[in-house]
Every structure is written in C-alpha cells, then in structure tokens.
Amino acid sequence: MNISEIRSQFPILSQKVHGKPLVFLDSAASAQKPDVVIDSMANMMRSEYANIHRGLHWMSERATEAYEVARSRVASFLGAASREEIVFTRNSTEAINLVAYTYGSLLKPGQVVLISEMEHHANLVPWQMLRDRTGIELRVTPITDDGDLDLDAYGQHLSDGKVALVAITHMSNVLGTITPAERLVAMAHDAGAKILLDGSQAVVHRKTDVQKLGADFYTFTGHKLYGPTGIGVLWARRELLDAMPPFMGGGDMISSVTFEKSVWAPVPAKFEAGTPAIVEAVGLGTAIDWVESIGYEAIGAHEAALTAHALRVLPDVPGLSIVGAPRERGGVISFTMEDVHPHDIATLLDRNGIAVRAGHHCAEPLMHRLGLTATARASFGIYTTEDEIDVLAETLKRIRQFFV
C-alpha cells in the first residue's frame, strides 16, 4: 500500500487549517472521499442521469442499470445471498429505524429487544421509541471495564427465551472494540433470537461476510466508507424482508394501488419508496470498488500498525488516559486528559491543524457507564500516517503544558 499515492487521491488532505497542514483524525465521524467517487457522481450527473425504474427510454434504462449494478456491488461486498437482500437507505440510522418500524411491528408486548451498553444512539433510540410505541421490553447487556461485551451477562440476558431480537454494534465508535460477532450470533440463535449487527464502523476496517457471520440484519452507512452522504444500506435475510411490512409508502414500492388497498412490490422495492438516492448509490458502488481495489488485507495491516503506534505514543503524554482496552480494536481511540476538558483539547488541536472529535460521540449512555461526560477521539483512515499520529502526540503534550 503506497500511502502517498493514496493521499494524492484526496486533495482535501493537503489543505492548511489555521495555517497548519491538516491532520485529519476524524474519519470515524465521516471519511473523506477519493477522487474516483467524486468523479463517478459528477460524471453520472453530467452525462448519464435520469430517473430510474419508471422510464421506458434509454437514459432511464441506463440509470436503472447503474443503480442496480451498485446494489449488486453491495451484495457481493457483504457476501449477501442475493442482490434482493440489499435495501438502500439514507444511512445506518435509517436502516435501523426501518427494522425497528417494520420488523419491530411484528413483535409482541413483552418480547425483548436486547442491545448493549456501548451502542451508538442510532442503535438505541429507535428501540426506545419502539418500546414506547408497542410495549416491548428493552434490555441492555453490559460491557466490562475494558470495553468488551460481557459474554456471561449476554448469555444470561438471553436465557429466559424472551429475547426476539438482539441489536448490537459490530464495532464501537467510541472504544474501537470489535465485538465477537460470530459468538453473538450463535448465542442469539441458540436462544431463538434474531440478530442485527450495526456495521457502521466495522465495514470500514475489515472484510464482512454476512453469511459467514450468520447474522439476520446488517447495516452500514456510505459516508464512513469513503462514499457519499445520503446513502446507507440495510441487508437482511430474504425471508425476513419478505415477512416485514413496508416502512414508507409511495411510488415504486407498490405492485398495485387502488384507493381501498395497495399491494406491495417484491423486495427490495417494497422498502424503497420514491425516487432513491440514485447518484449516491452509484457513488457508493464506486467507493466499494475503490476500497476493494486496495484490499482489506492491506487496509487492516495499515490500520493495525497505526493503532499500535498510537497506543505506544499517546500514553507518553502526561495526564493522558486511553479509554478502554478491548481485546480487539479497530482504528478508533478515545482518550481523556487529567484537568483538561476534551473540548478544550479539541479546540487547541484544531487551532494546530488537527481534526479530532470530542464529546459523547452519540453514545451518552456509554459515557455514563464509563463515568465520563465526554472524551476526545482520534480515528484513522486508509490515508492516515504514523507521522500524523506523532504530530497529535506532540501537540497534546503542548496542550497539557498550556493548561496545567
């Protein structure tokens, strides 16, 4: 993997911020987009655009083809059994809400949805809303102090056979924890539960094969995978999608409509009401091609090296604590600094050209569990270098000096 060649595909990375070379360590919030993705979207709009599905003309056929090829790309990317199992959504959040509204409506009061203490709000609030609408029970399985799922507790939560659906992240956006998805799936299935994995962070860092994982639902979001905003993915087993009622009503999701009654279209159309994010789906397809052309082996090795390096140099910063020590982690590191608030860290890093995130990272209950209100978080992408991590560490030392 040739990092400088890769970086050259991201002109944004050579900007200066406040007069300093940009050090972008906020990829877990949203990744930058390589030129090929931007170009594929611009090209489609400039020379191949039309609405899809409904047109009998050639331009519409061509756009439909491009959109459906993107669906096939996602299907092979996830190892789905068929392209019909891929539903395009706006983002992960919509994908999870879709499941909560539709699969959720099939659950009975008293049945349980089981989430974990380290969920992003996207995989928590939809289930709370479902609970408040329908009277299901929402259970929360704990994590260990290291930031791993507590598998014993997980087993216990499953043991009364009331859990209908487990919804757990495949990788924490705060702790970097990669959860033992195959175990989680097997245990859920043994207890008669279905399982949704929130892959928003995980797919960025490693090869995902939903059939190997054995999962029932899987979600991810385009903008974190070097793709466009406005596009996300829900994968689910065909028989589940078939059984679920639709989410939104409108054009293209129906097979026939009278004022009295509508008949739904087959999946995935049933879940894609209205004009979809056509150009964005095509951009996502390009992003997946780009990621796979680099290859997860190279990506994984690079990010593991970066993470190891960061875990080596950051603790040298006086007063700095790394949050969590999970068994397996992706390129996401949260930290705090004694006597310096994460927001002040982030502001001063920013003034020195370094972009990190600070706050609760849309995981307030996790913060609460950790006894924190906020952390600073550095996260790495394909284009991140060890030098950038060194700049981070050095700047953190100076920040510490300034404040204490």
Next chain:
Amino acid sequence: MNISEIRSQFPILSQKVHGKPLVFLDSAASAQKPDVVIDSMANMMRSEYANIHRGLHWMSERATEAYEVARSRVASFLGAASREEIVFTRNSTEAINLVAYTYGSLLKPGQVVLISEMEHHANLVPWQMLRDRTGIELRVTPITDDGDLDLDAYGQHLSDGKVALVAITHMSNVLGTITPAERLVAMAHDAGAKILLDGSQAVVHRKTDVQKLGADFYTFTGHKLYGPTGIGVLWARRELLDAMPPFMGGGDMISSVTFEKSVWAPVPAKFEAGTPAIVEAVGLGTAIDWVESIGYEAIGAHEAALTAHALRVLPDVPGLSIVGAPRERGGVISFTMEDVHPHDIATLLDRNGIAVRAGHHCAEPLMHRLGLTATARASFGIYTTEDEIDVLAETLKRIRQFFV
C-alpha cells in the same frame, strides 16, 4: 432568457441517443442538473467536506455552516417564517411519510384525512398505511372530467367537520393541473382542518410562498428542481413541528439520552436523525440559487409558451388525445393515441432520441378514474425548446403511420 446559453450548462442535453439528437421530455420524472450544481457538490467533497454538527474542528464547522446555509436558502425560497421550519428529507415521499407517521400519530380513529383523485402514490399510500395502522378514515375528493378539483365536492367532504388533515397536490404530475391552493387552504381552515400541499411538481414551475398560501405543510423534492437526488424538503409551521413526535431515532435528534428515556432536540434537528445528506443539501441550495437567478417570471413565461405550443401542435397528430383540460396547467402534458399503446409510443420515440414517460405515472387510481391504464407524458424544463416539441409531434405522426 437565453435558451442556448442555458442548454450549454447541461452537457447531457447534447448527447445522441440511438444515433439521434436527444430530445429530453421527461423532466417531470427528474430534471437534469446544471453544471453549477454538479460542481458545487464535487467541490464540497473535494475540498470542504466533513461531518457536521458534532465536530469541534474547523472543517466540521465549515461543513455545518454550508449545510445550514442551504437550510436558510430553502427557507427563503419557500417564504418560510423561519429556517427552523425546514426539515431535510430524502425526497417528497419521505417528507409525506414523516408527516403521516408523526402528525398522523396524533390523529384519533374516526378523524379524516382527505386526499384527491389525482394524487401521486407518494401522497396516497402513506395515508392508506396510516389508516390501516390507526383507524383514521381516508376520504377521496373527486376531480372533474377536465382534470380540475371539484370544489363543490371538496366543500362537501369538509362539511362534517371530521377532516383533520387535507393532503393534496399543488400540481398534478399527470394532468399538469395547478390546483387552486389558496382556495383549498382557506376552505380547509374554515372546516378546522390542517392542509398539506405536495409541491413536488409545483415548485419547479412557479414561485411558492408558503405563508401567502397559508398552508400548514409543504413538501418538495430536490431532483425535480434541477438539484441532486437524495434530498427533499418538508416545511411545516413551527408549532406543528414542535407538537409532532419524532420520526426516526438516532444521533443529532436528541437532547439527552439514557437507557430509560430520551429527550428530543428542538426542531428541525428532532426530525433529522443520523448523518444527513450533507453534500446533497448543499447541492440543493445551489440549484435554488440557479433557478432564482433565472427567475420564475422567465421560467413561467417560457414554460407557458412551450405548453401552448404543444397544445397547438400535438392535436394535429392523427388519433392523438390530450388527457385533461385543466383551467391552469404547468409544463406537463399526458396523451394517448388511438390503437397505439403508450408503451409502444414511448419505445418508438426513444428509438428516435425522444425521452418521454409512459405508464400510470405513480397515479394508478387517477388512471382508473380517467378510464385509462396508461398514458404517454411529455414534460418540459427550463432547457426545453419549441423545436423539440415539433420533433415530438412529427415523430408521433410517423409512429401513428407505422402502427395503423
């Protein structure tokens, strides 16, 4: 208005299709995008991209600013009382579903939602689904044979005081009918009902001022307004948005979260869960700038001239009937031809470079009302010329000869 200058901003229009110069008469399905829109999206991704709202770094602040400026652009475009009344959605379809799920959940069984016979499925199916979920009544107000709303019947439908919400299109995508929105609003309000106007087609053709109209909800979709896919708009009065429960749960739509309970963020954030279509919102802002730089006066005059021309030359085609004769219409004309099915028309037009739509146009119940199963439809945009309409008419004559 200099048409050839305008056309030069749409390179796609100078393509050849099947060896013939493209004649694109399918803008009502989705409009082409001018270079400025494409460039603004590409530029943002190439040099100004970051996730919004949650970042404390400069790039995120800049992206947030761009996203929120787009919201302000939409607010002034619609004449909204404040920018907080603008909710970004994927498209019109999602905007209407959002209202059906949230405002709809406040309706009581027995209360009525009143739609019309000429609604797009997007403004019909969500209300059917609401009816089937909650036991409201769905009423349908008829149109005249000319394709206008029957205002007497509308008044009767409103007269029992049970109608809580009227949901009617501001312009029909099949008949081109511009509905008398101010009358509809006044009559709805007199009957104690709120009113949603589906502006998906209307905003493309004329200046909209939601406050002047007096409406309660207004929706439109970016891709028909020369903007990107993946972005749409719901406008609603602030007090309605405040009273509505949220639609989807997730990041950015909450004010605080514990496992027990979430507190919603103020509007519009309450309705924008997860990472929004940031780049697409910015592109929509650019599209609005572009449309307003041409001006609705010029656009209206151009489209009126095109429509008058088409209504003059098309009836010369043997066997051709124009569907509907509404009092006021935008640049959308549906037609049928004796003994030639609309699909065969569309196919042969396509083979001669002319893109029209054929089918039920996502308005099956309207087709039923008209005693048709399908029509062919030509629709005009800013870039359409009279010559193109002449090519259409000539080619239709040859198609007629071929088939009959």
Next chain:
Amino acid sequence: MDGTSCYDTLILARSRKPEFAGIVENATATAQGNNPMCGDRVKLSLRATDKGVAGIRHETRGCAICQASADLMAEAVTGQSVAAALELGRQFTDMLETPSAMDSAVERGNLPAGLLAFQPLRTHRSRLRCATLPWTALGEALA
C-alpha cells in the same frame, strides 16, 4: 421510420389481430399476469389433458408486444406437453434476459419463429417484461 426493429411484422400482425384471444371452453386452469409498472394484464384460460395443453386462450390488455407475445405463446404451446411448454418458456426468457444463454437457446433451434421474432427486444430491457408476462402467467396456470 427508425427503431422499429422490435416490431417484427409478425408481432404487429398478431397485436392487431390476435388468433388466440378469448376464453377456452372447459378450462381446467386459469391464471392472470399483471405488470403493475404499466398496467399490462394477461388473463389465460387453458384446458390441459394427460397429454398436455389441449387448448389455450388469452385476454390481454397491453401494448403491442404483450398482445403479440400472448398470442404467439398460445400458438407455440398448443399441443405441447406441460414439460415442453414450460421448457419453451424458459428458453424464451433466457433468449431475452441472459445474453449468453440466448445464443445457445437460439442455436439449439427449439424456438419456433413466432418466438424468435422477439429477439430484438433484448436491447430494450424495460420492455422485456411485456414479452415475458404471458409466460409468467402460463407458469402459474400450469403449476
């Protein structure tokens, strides 16, 4: 005029004047195919015996291609065993939808001229369904 290759003379003729329109007497099975995207509808009635399809008629509302396809299908399967009729449907669909399978189906020479007339439709994906809709209905009627 240009682009009329999808409309073979046979297709035009049968769409104007179908030979198998109507309802078969003593039907043993009926089925209906709908294409909600365009409103096309094919109603089939057929009389099957031990030997196969003894008689078949269609009532079709749709475009020229759908009309002709229903009619030429009826002609092609009349007198065929159920297995042979279904196999014809498979080959017809392959011819249209699977570029590679097409050649072999055509080469195998099993398809009667009436069905081969639809070949040019291959490049017009949004119209394929018009031609295959009657066959979907047939599959149901024979199921």
Next chain:
Amino acid sequence: MDGTSCYDTLILARSRKPEFAGIVENATATAQGNNPMCGDRVKLSLRATDKGVAGIRHETRGCAICQASADLMAEAVTGQSVAAALELGRQFTDMLETPSAMDSAVERGNLPAGLLAFQPLRTHRSRLRCATLPWTALGEALA
C-alpha cells in the same frame, strides 16, 4: 503554542480556580443549563432581592470556557438589577453571535473586561455555546 487566543489568562485562571463556585445561601432561585451535545452542565443558585442579584453561585461541569464563563458571569451580575443582568447577557451573546451587533456592544463599553475576554471565541462557532450556556441558565433563573 498556537491557537491559544481563546484562552485568555483570565479565562484560564478562573477555570482553574473559580471564585463563585458552590451554592448560594438562602437561594431564591435555581436553574440548570445543559448542552446535550457535549455534556456541559451549569447549575446556578441565586438570591434575588428587590434591588437585584444579591448573590449567585454555580456548579459547573464542563470545559475551561464554560467554567470560566459561569464564574465571570457570576462576578459580573452580582449586585446588578435583574434588568441590567439580563441586558448584560444580551450584549454578551450579541458580542459572540452577531458580528455586526458585536462592535456596538463592545463600543458601548458596557461589558466588563471579564466578559470581553471571550471575544476571540467569535471565530470558533462550535464553542460559542460553551460561553453562553451559563447565561441561558441565568435567564431561566431570573424568569
């Protein structure tokens, strides 16, 4: 180090060693300000008399800017009439949020040095809320 202009010496000092931390005795009003985006929280307790703000204390969990703002606000409003305290808040907010209003507020010279210290924050929009949060809470306490 670079970029420390937001952190005036006074701000740093008060964030490290607040002078108005705690709970006021015989409080007549309390209020709480939350910034859910970052978890900052300011709890105010104040004692108001006919004359105005007789005493005010804060318990602040948050960044240096929020800490210092709460403390310097307490200092600025102590002894002020309710109207004057609210007006200070308005001018402080204007100074930060409204570029045009800012200059006049500063020029009018009503703002004490402790509040002027936050001026450099203007260019750091995502941090404005850290400085204005205590004033939001004050508005509630005085409402």
